[in-house]
Amino acid sequence: DAGVTQSPTHLIKTRGQHVTLRCSPISGHKSVSWYQQVLGQGPQFIFQYYEKEERGRGNFPDRFSARQFPNYSSELNVNALLLGDSALYLCASNPSVLGQGAYGYTFGSGTRLTVV
Amino acid sequence: QQQVKQSPQSLIVQKGGIPIINCAYENTAFDYFPWYQQFPGKGPALLIAIRPDVSEKKEGRFTISFNKSAKQFSLHIMDSQPGDSATYFCAASILGSGTYKYIFGTGTRLKVLA
Numbered sequence: 406d407a408g409v410t411q412s413p414t415h416l417i418k419t420r421g422q423h424v425t426l427r428c429s430p431i432s433g434h435k436s437v438s439w440y441q442q443v444l445g446q447g448p449q450f451i452f453q454y455y456e457k458e459e460r461g462r463g464n465f466p467d468r469f470s471a472r473q474f475p476n477y478s479s480e481l482n483v484n485a486l487l488l489g490d491s492a493l494y495l496c497a498s499n500p501s502v503l504g505q506g507a508y509g510y511t512f513g514s515g516t517r518l519t520v521v
Numbered sequence: 522q523q524q525v526k527q528s529p530q531s532l533i534v535q536k537g538g539i540p541i542i543n544c545a546y547e548n549t550a551f552d553y554f555p556w557y558q559q560f561p562g563k564g565p566a567l568l569i570a571i572r573p574d575v576s577e578k579k580e581g582r583f584t585i586s587f588n589k590s591a592k593q594f595s596l597h598i599m600d601s602q603p604g605d606s607a608t609y610f611c612a613a614s615i616l617g618s619g620t621y622k623y624i625f626g627t628g629t630r631l632k633v634l635a
Contacts, residue, residue: 409564438622447527447610447625448565460620495564509555510623512564 407432409498409513417519418486426481426516430498436460437479438510439471440495448495454479455501486520493517523548525613527626534601535634542596542629544611549592553614555623556585556596558607565610569596601633 410429418424430437436455440448450463454473473479477498483490497510526545534540544554553572557565571578571585571594578585582599598605611626 447627448623449625450622453620453622455620461617461622463622509567509570512566514562514564
């Protein structure tokens, strides 16, 4: 069984540029969440999508946006990149909108974004 | 207060020892407490989770102890092995705007010496 897959694995961008990160959830999982993990810190919640609708948003600026497609894959977009956006971006999937249950969220390996 | 405070920041134990990682929270609206293990270059992987109506849960060598009145919970790793060397995160789940999100602690870097 394929787990949560994210692409690309690594990315280097320049300040002011735009970036798109992609995530494919586990087959059958309808909920996708995005987290930002700065080096040495715990993941911070950015967005949750369920059935293609935004169901939750963390304390991130409007430069961050996301969407979910009919096949439940998702994209995270970040505009006008800042040095502080350098982080590991994690995608997590769950069968339901609740993100609870025996298995919690399953995380992908992340996309390491470096802004120079 | 939507924070989860985790300690210690790092921990070194001998093989076979029992490392203990502690977390504390303030918001009584948290209702699900998972622990995640993260290896370098990988995403966090769920180890074990507990709900606040349970005081202890064991899965293999991993045990969560939960003290609802003190708003604290901890992870114990029995018979620790070098392969357990990783960063461990506690988290708490909270409902907001019709969905649950996780609030993570700052992580504990565990090293188990052979």
